[in-house]
Amino acid sequence: MICKLCNQAFLIDEHFSSLFTFKNICPQCDNIYKPVINFEVVPIYQGEIRYYYLYNDLKLSFYQSRYLSRNLGLIYKFLIKEKLLNYSIVFIDLELLETIEDWGIHIIGFGRIVFFSLERYDLSWIKIFQ
Numbered sequence: 391m392i393c394k395l396c397n398q399a400f401l402i403d404e405h406f407s408s409l410f411t412f413k414n415i416c417p418q419c420d421n422i423y424k425p426v427i428n429f430e431v432v433p434i435y436q437g438e439i440r441y442y443y444l445y446n447d448l449k450l451s452f453y454q455s456r457y458l459s460r461n462l463g464l465i466y467k468f469l470i471k472e473k474l475l476n477y478s479i480v481f482i483d484l485e486l487l488e489t490i491e492d493w494g495i496h497i498i499g500f501g502r503i504v505f506f507s508l509e510r511y512d513l514s515w516i517k518i519f520q
């Protein structure tokens with residue numbers, strides 16, 4: 391098999407229980423890209439932004455991001471479990487962050503905001519949150 395994340399060939403143990411499941415990523419990538427819900431709080435005027443992301447300290451390529459985005463369901467389930475659906479929830483990516491100075495000022499007033507993303511972005515440079 392060819393790993394969807396690192397494009398290296400890898401072998402799989404074939405036995406009856408794995409007959410109808412196809413492993414798309416190699417054991418090394420399975421370990422490296424294991425999704426973990428990370429959490430940060432960004433204090434803002436009269437509130438906070440809870441920031442959840444799955445991958446910290448990894449620079450994901452476009453194809454890796456596209457493949458791993460299937461793991462975002464973990465955050466959706468977490469938000470439901472933690473009863474955070476009454477927060478204003480915003481999915482952020484690099485493209486949206488480029489314009490955050492334009493749209494971010496409009497959501498600060500909500501006070502209770504959740505940002506989530508696949509990989510961690512540094513939000514400390516954003517002036518509207520300071």
Ligand SMILES: [Zn+2]
Binds near residue numbers: 394396397417418419
């Ligand atoms: Zn791999």
